[in-house]
Every structure is written in C-alpha cells, then in structure tokens.
C-alpha cells in the first residue's frame with residue numbers, strides 16, 4: 001500500500017516509496033561528477049529526483065532503470081526553485097514480490113476508456129454524410145485496441161492513460177455545441193475532423209499498455225502525425241472510394257490543425273471547419289493543462305511554473321468566490 005502520494009510530499013520528509021519512472025538519465029554535473037536525474041510519478045503527479053555522486057559501478061545498475069518501470073526509492077524531500085524534489089539515497093526496481101497495485105501509479109483520464117470510446121463511436125455513427133461517417137467509423141474500429149490506452153502526448157497535454165480518447169471526446173462535445181451556434185458549419189465534417197485529427201499519434205509514438213510513451217517511432221520523428229494522417233486518409237479514401245474533394249477536405253484538416261509551420265502545419269486552415277478544428281484542439285489542450293496544473297493547488301494559491309502554458313504560475317480561484325458567483 002502506498003504511503004505517500006506525490007501530491008502530498010512535503011520538504012524534509014524522509015520517504016521509502018514506490019514511483020513510476022517517467023524519465024531517467026545519468027548526467028555529468030558542472031563539477032564533473034556524475035549524477036542520476038530521474039522524473040518520478042504516480043497517479044497524483046510528478047516529482048523530479050536526483051542521486052548525486054554516481055560512480056561507474058552504480059551507473060551500470062542505474063542504466064537498467066527505464067521509463068515505465070516501478071522503482072522503490074529511499075530518500076529525502078528537498079526543495080529546488082520552489083518545487084519539491086527527492087534527494088535519492090537508494091533506488092531499485094520493484095520486483096513481483098512488492099505486489100503493487102498499478103492503478104496507484106497511472107495517471108488516467110477520469111472516464112473509463114470503454115465509455116469514452118462508445119460515446120465517440122456513437123457520435124460517428126450519426127454523421128449524416130456517408131463518406132465522412134465511413135472514414136470516422138472505420139478509423140475508430142481499426143484503432144480501437146490502442147485508443148483504449150494511448151495518451152495524447154509523451155509529456156505535453158493529456159500525457160495520461162487513455163488521454164487521446166479523452167481529448168477527442170471533449171473536443172467532439174465542444175464541436176457539436178459550436179456547430180449549434182455557428183450554423184453555417186457542417187457538423188459532420190467538423191465531427192469527422194475532430195475524430196481523425198490525431199489518429200496517427202497512435203503510430204507516431206510507441207506507448208505501453210499503461211499509456212506511457214517510451215519513444216517516438218522512426219516515422220513519427222521523420223513525418224509526424226499530420227503527414228502520417230494524410231497518408232492514412234489517402235489510403236482509406238482509395239479503399240472506400242471516397243470522392244476526391246471530400247478526401248482533400250479531410251487531408252487539409254489534418255495538415256492544418258497545428259496552424260503554424262513551426263508546429264508542423266504546412267498550410268493554414270482554408271475553410272471554416274478546419275479553422276474551428278484548430279481552435280477546438282487548442283482550447284481542449286490548454287484547458288486540460290490548466291485543470292491538471294491546478295489540481296494539487298489549494299484555493300487561493302498558485303501552481304508551479306507550467307512550461308506548456310508559457311511558464312505561467314496559475315491561480316486557483318477560491319471556492320467561496322465560486323460559490324458566491326453562482
């Protein structure tokens with residue numbers, strides 16, 4: 001049974017605790033000595049750890065610690081730049097005899113993967129246009145196994161178990177609401193764009209069944225999920241006999257959804273559904289980052305620096321204020 005969750009760790013505390021490894025590397029410090037730099041986590045958050053003065057023999061054993069492993073850490077909580085950190089005394093990989101409950105270590109989407117998949121699949125079936133419906137339903141069905149556990153990213157937004165489905169589901173709910181307001185939008189085209197826009201993240205990254213990304217694939221590094229997605233649509237369009245214009249519309253939504261060339265989009269959106277797709281994507285990823293960073297913060301306090309939100313420290317509005325304004 002876990003004694004300490006990351007969210008509750010306080011400076012000066014001595015701990016002996018299990019964590020999941022998010023990142024691990026032996027580095028050389030400014031003093032020329034080697035140290036072990038590790039990012040540890042559990043279902044409540046992440047904390048960085050350092051093991052100082054690593055010698056050659058120790059380096060060998062530390063090199064066996066990999067992303068996704070569960071490790072047992074003995075050490076002390078310290079503080080660095082206002083953030084808690086673990087100064088590691090001893091660290092080893094967990095063994096079967098440690099009898100761990102994996103759900104303590106995995107940060108997961110708050111809804112069950114099956115129910116999120118059923119929602120998205122149900123919505124896809126209601127897409128009126130037969131061609132768009134076929135594309136959405138086919139891609140969901142062919143990718144169901146991996147969709148049930150894949151995160152949406154290695155370390156950015158929705159880097160959690162079933163995070164990609166959670167991202168798609170909330171975007172889809174948003175898409176249907178904005179299509180009610182902006183009635184000129186084609187809700188079927190927009191819904192299809194939402195469902196397919198990140199589908200090749202499944203091939204861009206290698207993730208294990210706990211939703212931890214180990215690395216980007218060769219194709220992922222060379223092409224990225226936008227270009228890979230275009231290839232997927234291209235093949236599917238040929239297979240399903242999609243009219244050329246419809247295939248191009250979907251491919252355009254795919255390549256333009258990151259908007260800027262520096263984020264991988266060679267074209268900016270050229271029709272309203274594509275423009276809307278980009279902003280739905282941004283809104284969902286940004287608000288997720290806000291929710292995630294503010295989760296451990298007590299009302300009236302500030303979060304740590306949030307790298308994905310331009311290193312802002314976010315404020316958690318007091319509950320009294322929220323209740324008053326109702």
Ligand SMILES: [Fe+2]
Nearest residue numbers: 197198225257
């Ligand atoms: Fe994307």
Ligand SMILES: [Fe+2]
Nearest residue numbers: 167197198281
């Ligand atoms: Fe996305």
